[in-house]
Amino acid sequence: MSRARYGRYVDGPDPLAPPVDLAEALEAIGDEVMSGRSPERAMREFLRRGGRGQQGLDDLARRVAQRRREILSRHNLDGTMQQVRELLDKAVLAERKQLARDLDDDARFAEMRIGNLPQSTAAAVSELSDYPWRSSEAREAYEEIKDLLGRELLDQRFAGMKQALEGATDEDRERINEMLDDLNTLLEAHRKGEPTDELFQDFMDKHGDFFPENPQNIDELLDALAQRSAAAQRMLNSMTQEQRDELMALSQQAFGSPQLMDQLGRLDDNLRALRPGEDWGGSESFQGDQGLGLGDGTGALQDLADLDDLADALAQQYDGARLDDVDLDQLARQLGPEAAVDARTLAELERALRQSGYLRRTSDGQLTLSPKAMRQLGKALLRDVADRMSSRQGQRDQRQAGAAGELSGATREWTFGDSQPWDVTRTVTNAVLRTVSEDRGTPGQASSGSEPRGIRDKGIRLDIRDVEIAETESRTRAAVALLADTSFSMAMDGRWVPMKRTALALHHLIRTRFRGDHLQLIGFGRNARVMDIEELTALDALWDKGTNLHHALLLANRHFRKHPSAQPVLLVVTDGEPTSHLTSSGETWFSYPPSSLTIASTIRELDAAGRLGAKTTFFRLGEDPGLARFVDQMAKRVDGRVVAPEVDDLGAAVIGSYLGDRGPSDYGGSGTLGAYRSAFGDWWGDRGGWVGD
Incomplete structure (x- = not known):
């Protein structure tokens, strides 16, 4: 037997969720309008504050700012340098142990070389690039440095590459170089204005596994690459001059060949030319204790950029601002799915307020409360008045139905605005007579003296024309x-x-x-x-x-x-x-x-x-x-x-x-x-x- 499993609905808005309630929003907007604010500003203020059990834009913006501070205060940009230093120390220690066991003169010379390495990590790694390692453990640690640098540099431009290339072979590295060369060829053709649809499709067929985002055209590919590349540049800008110099020196050792850096430099040039609007010159101040690698640091810079975009969208301070501008997927990644639900609810509330007829544009373009909104506000205020009046001292419980004045015995047809009680007997009689007259002569009518088929099959159809009300003697205005x-x-x-x-x-x-x-x-x-x-x-x-x-x-x-x-x-x-x-x-x-x-x-x-x-x-x-x-x-x-x-x-x-x-x-x-x-x-x-x- 098949078994059903139930869980939270996560694919878009909840189809069983009740529609947004405009009553609270309309009341708050009405109070703001009556205190002198414009309806547009009043609506914005309500969306910023939120309602009962509903977070507002200010709450979401506060969480965005808090998330940004956490990233900056928790991390620093020395992660890759620390890993390289640890691997270098491991390689040197293992080599010294091996040299201590070897008694030949070359071992003594090697000890002198190991003992006189430069203090700079980058210079020491470069110095040992042609060193004949005697310890296999030391050789593996040093090769891991070059592999780590290559994976980190690629992870800066292509998310997830660091983990995907762990333990990569020479064949894998060659395939990466081929992908980078093909990618640069594609971007350069696009940069020259040449048709690239077929070239893009060939590129994705050949190298699509490097791009989990699955871009559907070259513009989507450019957007994904440029955003991460710009974040990598901002990370470099955030480093001290000493950190930048060491990183540049170390980068030449990536995968044991300068070819990778040449391809990445070529890629950055193409992306800068094709997406000049990205933030290539920004920087951040990381002040935490947890070191970030190059790829993770770039991801953190991307997170910061996403948070900045969310802060701008939530502030709604630009012309034509709408809550639909908030990227819900981005918000869910940064603050969790509950925040995205709150933002979606606020967007639906804004949309409902604009489409419900409660707000209207005047001839001069000003937003005002519509007559429909005034009726709703008046109804709510009248209920509030009734509550206050019924709570006054001296009230008495009297549940008898009140008479609607002295009945005159006459009736008349109901007209709009009448609230007198109906004369039920006359109303039902009118409905019966009208139903019979409308069904008279229709095919299949019952024989004379029998009940008309219309009443037997359909019953009596009450129409507003049938309604009569009881006249009263007093009609004070x-x-x-x-x-x-x-x-x-x-x-x-x-x-x-x-x-x-x-x-x-x-x-x-x-x-x-x-x-x-x-x-x-x-x-x-x-x-x-x-x-x-x-x-x-x-x-x-x-x-x-x-x-x-x-x-x-x-x-x-x-x-x-x-x-x-x-x-x-x-x-x-x-x-x-x-x-x-x-x-x-x-x-x-x-x-x-x-x-x-x-x-x-x-x-x-x-x-x-x-x-x-x-x-x-x-x-x-x-x-x-x-x-x-x-x-x-x-x-x-x-x-x-x-x-x-x-x-x-x-x-x-x-x-x-x-x-x-x-x-x-x-x-x-x-x-x-x-x-x-x-x-x-x-x-x-x-x-x-x-x-x-």
Whole structure:
């Protein structure tokens, strides 16, 4: 019997992984936008920080930098020189032992030669190039030096060559020389602009086993060779002058012939000419205790270059930067597969944000939050408001279903925006009649008096045209004016974002639950102006001296007069006394402390709102005694209310006041309780009760 084995899925993204969740990202981006950042920058900031259980770009960049420091602090570039010195000492010691046993004069002469070797390792190796070794152990150690140097030099240009050529024969070395000669011939032909497709294919057929990367064309071959060759040059640049001189001298002994160095020098010249953009002049400062061989050192330099590329890609500081630019294979090699998964998730998140419709380009090329994004943000903020309102003291658990106003006995066809309960009997009857009429006369209809085949075979097909809703007697509508203080003190004291979140939550509530209400958002600083929700949420804090509540009330009263049949609801959010007003000529008058003229103009316009029947609530932010006295007196004039919420409770306070002030509602009976139920639905009731009247 065959047995199945299960393991982690590693070939690309997990096909069973859930799609990326944009809710957290959108909420974070929305907060950043409302605090004054652009959507593009806000998205970048979220990707840098990451989310709950998700590493961000900064975390990955920190690990890249740490990995780079580890490589530099752990290693030095004396590895090959140390190995050569050890082999040389081994050869000399074995030879001296053999010479001590030999009693002839030539042995004494050889002892003198061995004893007077130069201090330089390279010079000593060169001095012994023609020495007639008597000890077989010494001869093997010296030959190993030449073999080691040849393998290290090849390993600098061709990864894995050091291990592959261990114990190589003369035939193997000859084959390497032939490969290098053919490779240089291919590169020189390409350098001259000659067609090389056929030449490349012949070369790979003959020498493809030297290239485990399996390049598919000459450009891929060049990229692989040039990157490693440039790393070898950077390693040489990182050595001291003494180390470079010794290495150059030793290199002539590689494989016992200078032919290898000639071929490698020719290869480097070709690669420099064909790939001048590689970093041929860089260097690094290795400060560790573990020596690196030439091949391993080159690999370390390549790792450092990969880490530098990853750092640049993760920084996203260049024009047109995208997370798709991060090489996931490179990241997995350096930091492990988990890091690649995190980077892939961030890239998918960025792609989803750009393709989901939450961000859009304006005519001037600026990135903004789309209406779809505003709806999602408003929904999230409204849920947060509901949580805060349901947790207030004095709530009572009342799970009874609320009546949607007094039923009139009449029904009507459902239209977009209606949220009254369906008349189920009339709706199902309409569906049955329509299904029968549509199936009447079709082939195969049952005989007269029997059930139509359409209903028997397919059942009743409910269509939106069938839906009828129960009419109620009360159909109150409200004209709502939210006056939001946009003076600089709001931003300076940390009230800027809560004010915007409150406006967005109220906007979403009215657009989704109370579509018949008319909301106008009015921002007032030195002057006041009507804003749409996108403009208000994107509004940046400016040094705007002045609080022109008079102008804001003028605009609010104009809004109320445009909707004479609606209940006016006036909501004022401010943290300062009025310090400016509009003159009869339309100019702005500013005075601090507030002048009596400004106060009188503001009171006159507030009285006008009172005569229009506006239910007024002031939301006082801060503890300024002068503001508290002014707001209290203003509220008394129009029989309004004053609420002094904490900044985090501002949204709950404004929403609660709106729901209470809009009057009897066909959405949930009279009073605040019915309005709460309408606004938040059964979801809130299931979460822990309802706030009573």
